[in-house]
Amino acid sequence: MKFLASASAVRRLLAYLDEIGLDYRSADFPDIDRAIVASRRPLLVSARLIVDLLEASARSTGWDDFGLRYGQWINLRGLDIISLAWQEAGSIAEWYALAQRYVHLENNSLQYSLLRKRNTAVLIHSITPA
Numbered sequence: 001m002k003f004l005a006s007a008s009a010v011r012r013l014l015a016y017l018d019e020i021g022l023d024y025r026s027a028d029f030p031d032i033d034r035a036i037v038a039s040r041r042p043l044l045v046s047a048r049l050i051v052d053l054l055e056a057s058a059r060s061t062g063w064d065d066f067g068l069r070y071g072q073w074i075n076l077r078g079l080d081i082i083s084l085a086w087q088e089a090g091s092i093a094e095w096y097a098l099a100q101r102y103v104h105l106e107n108n109s110l111q112y113s114l115l116r117k118r119n120t121a122v123l124i125h126s127i128t129p130a
Helices: 007-019 034-038 047-061 066-073 081-088 092-106
Strands: 004-006 044-046 110-117 120-127
Touching: 004 007, 004 047, 007 034, 007 044, 007 047, 007 066, 044 047, 047 066, 092 110
Parallel strands: none
Antiparallel strands: 004 044, 110 120
């Protein structure tokens, strides 16, 4: 099975790299098809590309916490159609149900599960990039 994700995830990461002044076109980064960057159409890319970009970004910046910094910067409403569904969710439970039902359309390398123990619930997000 080939794991695919929305190209919007790549575009958002490239926008962040641009904002922090990092050139993704250098030899330190994997090749990115220009069509992905130029288009705003819904496209799918290898989920591995996103992981490789995150790893290259962390190496290039020297930030051990690159993912956390990026996570603070990103606005989930900027993602594709799934973000519109999440925006309409009235609760975390409803958001979770929507994610379980539809996120595979945006990224089939993501899986969600719920761990309940007494009065605590933990949302687990698993990634299978390759």
